Amino acid sequence: MASDTNPATTVGMAQALEPLVARVLAGNPSAFTFEGTQTYIVGAGTDVAIIDPGPDDAAHLDALVAAINGRTVAAICCTHTHRDHSPAAAPLRRLTGAPVIGCAPLAIPSIGPRSDAPFDPDYAPDRVLGDGEQVTGEGWTLTALATPGHTSNHLCYALPETGALFTGDHVMGWSTTVVSPPDGDMADYMASMEILHAREDRIYYPAHGPAVENTRQLVRGMIGHRRQRERQIAKRLGEAPQTIPSLVATMYAGLDSRLIGAAGQSVLAHLIDMERKGRVRQDGLDWVLTA
The missing domain is CATH 1.10.10.10 (Winged helix-like DNA-binding domain superfamily/Winged helix DNA-binding domain)
Structure with missing residues (x-):
C-alpha cells in the first residue's frame, strides 16, 4: 500500500492513510463525486469496518475484497443512502457475511433531473445507529455523529483512537456539499456544521476529495460562506x-x-x-x- 494522507489516488488500489485507515477509490468520477467515491477500511487487526462501500460496481467490489484480504468485516457502515455511497453494501454483505450498520434507510423518488446522485431504494441496514452509538473492533471504535443537512439521515463516524472523522458528504475539502430540498435542509446543515466546529477532530476523511487537516478552519469558512450566500440573496x-x-x-x-x-x-x-x-x-x- 502507498502511504500518505493525500496520496495520488488510483482507482481500485488500497492506500494506507494511517495505521488504522486505508482508502479504496471507486471508478465513478463526476462533477459531484470529484475523482470518485472513497471507501474507507478501518482497522489493522483481525477485523475491520468498511465506511461508504460505494456504488454496486464489480471492479470496486473486487478491489474491496482484495483490500480486506481475508479479515473479518465487523460492520459495513454508510454515511447516507445516495447511490454513490450505499449500493455496494448489499453485495458486500453477501460476500463477507458482515452486517450493514449505520444510517437509517431513506429513499426519496426523483422527480425530473437531479443535481446529485439519486437515493438507493434497496438499502436495508441490519442495525441503525443513533447519535453517539458505536461499532467496535480490535483496536478501533466508530462513534456515529448525526449530521443532517445534505440528507436527513446523514451520519459522520468518529475514530477516537486517532482523532479522525469520516465526514461522508457533509464536509469535503474540494467543494461545498449540495443541500437539495425537500430532504436536504439548510437549517439542519448549518446546525450540523456548528456541531463539527465545536469538536476538535484532528483530520477529516471525506467520501470525495482529499483529507482535511485544518478541520475547524475549514468548517468556520464554510459556515461563513453559507451566511454570505444568504446575505447575497437578501441583497438581490x-x-x-x-x-x-x-x-x-x-x-x-x-x-x-x-x-x-x-x-x-x-x-x-x-x-x-x-x-x-x-x-x-x-x-x-x-x-x-x-x-
Whole structure:
C-alpha cells in the first residue's frame, strides 16, 4: 500500500492513510463525486469496518475484497443512502457475511433531473445507529455523529483512537456539499456544521476529495460562506423580486453548466430557510424580500 494522507489516488488500489485507515477509490468520477467515491477500511487487526462501500460496481467490489484480504468485516457502515455511497453494501454483505450498520434507510423518488446522485431504494441496514452509538473492533471504535443537512439521515463516524472523522458528504475539502430540498435542509446543515466546529477532530476523511487537516478552519469558512450566500440573496431580492434562475445567474457567474442545477437547489434551500424565519415569501415563481 502507498502511504500518505493525500496520496495520488488510483482507482481500485488500497492506500494506507494511517495505521488504522486505508482508502479504496471507486471508478465513478463526476462533477459531484470529484475523482470518485472513497471507501474507507478501518482497522489493522483481525477485523475491520468498511465506511461508504460505494456504488454496486464489480471492479470496486473486487478491489474491496482484495483490500480486506481475508479479515473479518465487523460492520459495513454508510454515511447516507445516495447511490454513490450505499449500493455496494448489499453485495458486500453477501460476500463477507458482515452486517450493514449505520444510517437509517431513506429513499426519496426523483422527480425530473437531479443535481446529485439519486437515493438507493434497496438499502436495508441490519442495525441503525443513533447519535453517539458505536461499532467496535480490535483496536478501533466508530462513534456515529448525526449530521443532517445534505440528507436527513446523514451520519459522520468518529475514530477516537486517532482523532479522525469520516465526514461522508457533509464536509469535503474540494467543494461545498449540495443541500437539495425537500430532504436536504439548510437549517439542519448549518446546525450540523456548528456541531463539527465545536469538536476538535484532528483530520477529516471525506467520501470525495482529499483529507482535511485544518478541520475547524475549514468548517468556520464554510459556515461563513453559507451566511454570505444568504446575505447575497437578501441583497438581490431587496433590489427586486426574482426567480431562482435569475438569482443563480447573478450569484454564480461563470459557473460550470453541469453545476447550475445544484446551485439552484442550494439557493432554494436558503430561501426555504429564510421563509421560515419570515425574511422572504414566494409570489408565483418570484421570491420577495419581506424583512
